[in-house]
Amino acid sequence: MTPGREGDIYERIGVLRVINASGKMTMLGGTAVAPEVASAMAEAAQSYVSIEALLTRAGAYIADITGAEAACVTSGASAGIAQMVAACIAGTDTTRIERLPDVEGDRRDVLIQAGHVVSFGAPITQMIRMGGGRPVAIGWANAVTAAHLTGAINERTVAMLYVQSHHTVHKGMLDLATCMRMCNERGIPVLVDAAAEEDLRSYTSLGVDAVTYSGGKAIGGPTSGFIAGRKPLIEACRAQERGIARPMKVGKEQIAGLIEALRLDMIHDEGATTQVLMARVDRLVSALSGVPHLVVSTVWDEAGRAIPRVSLAVASGVPGCTAPALLAHLRDGTPPIYLRGHEASQGTLFIDPRPLADADVDVVAQRIAAFCTRLAGVTATPTQ
Numbered sequence: 542m543t544p545g546r547e548g549d550i551y552e553r554i555g556v557l558r559v560i561n562a563s564g565k566m567t568m569l570g571g572t573a574v575a576p577e578v579a580s581a582m583a584e585a586a587q588s589y590v591s592i593e594a595l596l597t598r599a600g601a602y603i604a605d606i607t608g609a610e611a612a613c614v615t616s617g618a619s620a621g622i623a624q625m626v627a628a629c630i631a632g633t634d635t636t637r638i639e640r641l642p643d644v645e646g647d648r649r650d651v652l653i654q655a656g657h658v659v660s661f662g663a664p665i666t667q668m669i670r671m672g673g674g675r676p677v678a679i680g681w682a683n684a685v686t687a688a689h690l691t692g693a694i695n696e697r698t699v700a701m702l703y704v705q706s707h708h709t710v711h712k713g714m715l716d717l718a719t720c721m722r723m724c725n726e727r728g729i730p731v732l733v734d735a736a737a738e739e740d741l742r743s744y745t746s747l748g749v750d751a752v753t754y755s756g757g758k759a760i761g762g763p764t765s766g767f768i769a770g771r772k773p774l775i776e777a778c779r780a781q782e783r784g785i786a787r788p789m790k791v792g793k794e795q796i797a798g799l800i801e802a803l804r805l806d807m808i809h810d811e812g813a814t815t816q817v818l819m820a821r822v823d824r825l826v827s828a829l830s831g832v833p834h835l836v837v838s839t840v841w842d843e844a845g846r847a848i849p850r851v852s853l854a855v856a857s858g859v860p861g862c863t864a865p866a867l868l869a870h871l872r873d874g875t876p877p878i879y880l881r882g883h884e885a886s887q888g889t890l891f892i893d894p895r896p897l898a899d900a901d902v903d904v905v906a907q908r909i910a911a912f913c914t915r916l917a918g919v920t921a922t923p924t925q
């Protein structure tokens with residue numbers, strides 16, 4: 542099978558372009574990058590450079606932007622977790638670096654609050670293990686107390702991982718400041734997974750030991766990521782490039798794309814962006830209000846970011862008219878449309894306006910309305 546010559550890049554390869562109303566989802570390709578980012582990547586891909594020099598320069602640039610002592614590029618936030626953990630366990634010791642993820646000695650426990658033990662498409666605990674760590678969940682999925690944390694810290698503890706994400710439980714967990722105070726008193730570094738967060742300075746200014754971000758999520762870069770934090774820890778993160786981070790290496794084009802995306806992120810006007818998103822949301826809400834079986838409203842991001850979304854509560858009680866059915870119907874159509882479905886089992890879907898092209902807004906509204914109207918037609922017919 543050879544690629545065709547007609548249509549867009551995905552058609553030529555033989556797959557369908559997807560309408561993404563779901564978010565910056567790794568399974569849908571992360572981010573559709575800005576033209577400036579795409580051309581930075583194309584330019585970087587076509588010539589040679591010392592990767593060592595490029596990584597060092599990129600790290601200095603990211604440190605500057607995040608306000609951290611130092612920073613380094615990774616292939617993503619999941620690699621960032623593995624590398625941060627490996628850095629805490631192996632440091633810059635070549636023998637230990639080369640032996641990971643097998644570790645000598647007992648000091649490899651990584652504490653994580655029970656409500657933070659999530660999967661973002663892969664289990665977070667596995668990323669800890671890849672770095673040689675032993676994940677130790679503390680407390681319960683709905684309640685973690687200071688006593689749980691105190692009781693868990695011992696001579697085997699090497700770090701604590703704090704996860705900031707919509708995936709985690711938000712009630713009943715210890716906040717980051719408390720974790721930092723309790724861990725730092727005992728010399729335990731606190732590592733933060735802030736994969737999809739927008740604020741690139743808040744964790745550094747709080748003084749966390751290291752924080753990792755995904756380049757392909759809020760930052761709008763290519764598949765990539767970085768770690769920002771204390772200088773010795775970042776040096777140890779970089780030292781893992783001779784070990785477990787090798788299969789997570791980043792190409793020169795990703796590095797160039799990430800830097801360009803960060804530059805754009807710095808100069809972007811958040812107020813203007815929110816206005817564009819609100820306009821999309823308003824258009825969807827007015828197109829969908831009055832559609833049978835739907836309760837449409839505007840909601841703000843559950844993790845506190847400035848992201849408005851359309852909430853679609855699907856009225857139950859009508860056969861076939863459920864949130865999971867609507868989700869599947871849109872996904873299986875042409876072109877496939879992906880909504881945010883993590884609350885589908887509770888009857889609600891969300892439309893994320895960020896990855897949605899303006900040209901696709903009406904298509905999304907029409908396809909949703911068509912599904913619900915058809916079902917309304919069915920129920921209006923009396924069944925004998």
Ligand SMILES: *Cc1c(COP(=O)(O)O)cnc(C)c1O
Nearest residue numbers: 617618619620661706736755766
């Ligand atoms: C997406 C995500 C990751 C993984 O990030 P990648 O850059 O895809 O490796 C890790 N943690 C959380 C909370 C995420 O949402």
